[in-house]
Amino acid sequence: GESVGLHLPTLSVQEGDNSIINCAYSNSASDYFIWYKQESGKGPQFIIDIRSNMDKRQGQRVTVLLNKTVKHLSLQIAATQPGDSAVYFCADPVSGNTPLVFGKGTRLSVIA
Amino acid sequence: GAGVSQSPRYKVAKRGQDVALRCDPISGHVSLFWYQQALGQGPEFLTYFQNEAQLDKSGLPSDRFFAERPEGSVSTLKIQRTQQEDSAVYLCASIPPTAGVGEQFFGPGTRLTVL
Numbered sequence: 001g002e003s004v005g006l007h008l009p010t011l012s013v014q015e016g017d018n019s020i021i022n023c024a025y026s027n028s029a030s031d032y033f034i035w036y037k038q039e040s041g042k043g044p045q046f047i048i049d050i051r052s053n054m055d056k057r058q059g060q061r062v063t064v065l066l067n068k069t070v071k072h073l074s075l076q077i078a079a080t081q082p083g084d085s086a087v088y089f090c091a092d093p094v095s096g097n098t099p100l101v102f103g104k105g106t107r108l109s110v111i112a
Numbered sequence: 113g114a115g116v117s118q119s120p121r122y123k124v125a126k127r128g129q130d131v132a133l134r135c136d137p138i139s140g141h142v143s144l145f146w147y148q149q150a151l152g153q154g155p156e157f158l159t160y161f162q163n164e165a166q167l168d169k170s171g172l173p174s175d176r177f178f179a180e181r182p183e184g185s186v187s188t189l190k191i192q193r194t195q196q197e198d199s200a201v202y203l204c205a206s207i208p209p210t211a212g213v214g215e216q217f218f219g220p221g222t223r224l225t226v227l
Contacts, residue, residue: 034214043116043203043218044155089154093213099145099168100213102154 012109019077021106023090028071030092034100035064035075039086044102047075047088077108085110114138116219118204124225125194133189133222135204143207145216146179146189150200158202161187194226 013019025033031052036044050057050064050073057064063076077084087107091100117136125131137144142163147155148171157171163184172179176194181187191198201223205216 032212032214041220043205043220044216045218046215049212049214091154091214099147099157099160099171100155100216102156104152105154 009104010107010109012111013080015080015082015110015112017080019075019080019084019108021075021077021088021108023073023075023103025071025073025090025092027092028068030071032093033064033066033073034091034093035062036089036091036102037084037086038089038105044089080108080110082110082112084108116204116206116217118202118219118222120222121220122223122225124227126227127196128193129226130190130192131194131224133191133202133224135187135189135219137185137187137204137206138208138217139185140209141206141217142184142209143213144181144187145205145207146187147203147205148173148200149203149221155203158189191224194224196226199224199226 034049035047037047038044048059048062048064050066055066061078066073087105089102089105091102093100119134123131144161146158148158149155159172159179160168161181164181176192178190201221203218203221205218207216
């Protein structure tokens with residue numbers, strides 16, 4: 001079945017350092033992935049997405065890398081700031097316009 | 113408002129009580145999703161509407177859960193005879209008409225605690 005999971009439940013980084021959050025998936029047919037950020041007391045917020053015909057996509061301070069060979073994707077946050085402290089989820093729609101399947105999440109804590 | 117709103121933000125119910133959770137999506141968003149998020153977990157899909165049509169309810173955990181969106185805008189998630197295992201944050205999300213399923217705009221959620 002569909003499975004989207006994260007390697008580490010928590011990650012602590014110094015302010016200004018780069019953060020890397022990893023995610024593994026099991027369905028080789030998955031062709032679209034999304035990263036969400038969820039701050040305490042709020043709903044998830046879309047950060048960036050990537051399709052399987054790409055292996056890298058960059059946004060503002062964020063980069064997502066996709067390795068289809070090992071079914072792994074990562075979210076890199078450059079110059080991590082205190083406002084980046086949140087839980088980060090990777091998500092994968094099962095197919096087409098069906099709902100997202102979320103991983104368990106990684107809690108990122110930024111140490112000032 | 114500019115975003116998805118949900119009410120109430122917090123709900124405490126006694127076991128066996130019925131509850132109704134409301135979602136006001138962003139105006140013009142035709143697709144609406146409900147998710148359940150247990151503590152320390154990612155959101156899990158409950159049900160999906162396109163306009164007033166409930167296209168998928170496969171995630172509803174039991175027949176005590178019921179959702180409706182009669183006029184294709186506001187949606188209500190109703191839980192009958194609440195149980196302690198229903199305690200969770202219930203999230204609503206909507207999607208703009210031309211956007212893909214990944215671009216979901218989430219509300220802040222309703223935290224339900226069943227005593």
